[in-house]
Amino acid sequence: MATRSEAISIVFDDVSYRYSVQDDWALAHIRFSIAPGERVTVVGGSGSGKSTLAKLANGLLKPDTGCVTVCGEDTTCGDVRKIRQRIGIVFQNPDDQTVGGTVEEDIAFGLQNLQVPRDEIRRRIDRVLSLLRLTELRSRPVHGLSGGQKQRLAVAGVLAMNPSAIVFDESVSMLDPENATHLRSIMLDLHRSGITIIHVTHDPEDLLKSERILVLNEGRLTFDGDWRALAACPGVLEEANMLSPFLIRFQNEIRTNGFDWPVFIGSEKELARTIWEFTSKM
Ligand SMILES: Nc1ncnc2c1ncn2[C@@H]1O[C@H](COP(=O)(O)OP(=O)(O)OP(=O)(O)O)[C@@H](O)[C@H]1O
Ligand SMILES: [Mg+2]
Structure with a gap:
């Protein structure tokens, strides 16, 4: 996969934002920093401020x-054009991202604006169409695509710009399980190649594979850490209107029933092995 070597750091320093003076704060006193090449998962209930955070990260807000x-460049007074080229956002609603025409024209649009040479545009389009399994749809009009196909096109359009950091805002929400798994593996490949990844998600199952998790609850950052630390803070996810992953709920239920269960098991294989050992001692 083609990448840039430069990775991106993102710093939120006591950030508050509201859409108008009559509104409540969509985000209040948010502090965190993301190191170059990190992979971060952002979770929280509806309206907790995840998409607002994504748009603040690349200077749209x-x-x-x-x-x-x-x-090191301040999004309020720095070169926002440069910042937006470096941080791509795959928006929650793909209709906010696609410009129309055919699939191929849609991807070419952003590249033409950046005056990327024609041969390079073709190479990048071929690469991202193949990566997102859209090659057969390249001449199809965008308005005739399904929601999931549009979502994959939105990802393709962002990847074609070769950003150094990418925010995926609920980008698997409209995909079938196979395409969702494929997109998650693309995110991991991008991360391995040095790109900073921010994955905004509602899906509790994404948490177990996360290196670092930020939990938003009504505009406040209530947790920043890894999954093991989050598992040790009961209530954080529930208060943020999120479920724990099934594996964790299942084990909590076993403990509630009085069994002396190990503190944390994070994979299906580990869980199966522990159940086997547990039952063979009975
Ligand atoms: N364009 C807007 N104008 C006014 N208020 C807005 C706008 N966009 C979002 N908000 C408000 O800001 C708050 C945070 O919204 P945001 O879209 O960031 O939440 P979210 O966590 O992404 O939610 P979801 O999981 O539903 O996508 C909400 O109270 C929402 O109603
Ligand atoms: Mg959102």
Whole structure:
């Protein structure tokens, strides 16, 4: 997969944002920093501020107080065009991302705006169409695509720009299980190649594979850490209107029933082995 060597750091320093003075704060006093090449999962209930955070990260929205910096560049007064080229966002609603025409024209649009040479545009389109399994749809009009196909096209359009960091805002929500798994594996490959990944998700099952998790609850950051630390903080996910992954709920239920169960098991294989050992001692 073609990548850039430069990775991106993102810093939120006491950031608050509201859409208008009559509104409540969509985000309040948010502080965290993402190191170059990190992979971060952002979770929280509906309206908790995940998409707002995504848009603040690449300068589409500017903080009301505090500041957001991308590679040391302040999004309020820095070169926002440059920042947006470096951080791509796959929007939650693919209709906000696609410009129309055919699939191929849609991907070419952003590249033409950046005056990328024609041969390079063709190479990048071929690469991302194949990666997102859209090659057969290349001449299809965008308005005739299904929701999931549009979502894959939105991802293809962002990848074609070769960003150094990508925010995926609920990008698997409309995909069937096979395409969702494929997109998650693309995210892991991008991360392995040095790209900073922010994955916004509602799906509790994404948590177990996360290296670092940010939990938003009504505009506040209530947790920042890895999955093991989150499993040790009962209530954080529930208070944020999120379920724990099935594996964890299942084990909590076993403990509630009085069994002396190990503190944390994070994979289906580990769980199966422990159940086997447990039952063979009975
Ligand atoms: N364009 C807007 N104008 C006014 N208020 C908005 C706008 N967009 C979002 N909000 C409000 O800001 C808050 C945070 O919204 P946001 O879209 O960031 O939440 P979210 O966590 O992404 O939710 P979801 O999981 O439903 O996508 C909500 O209260 C929402 O109603
Ligand atoms: Mg959202």
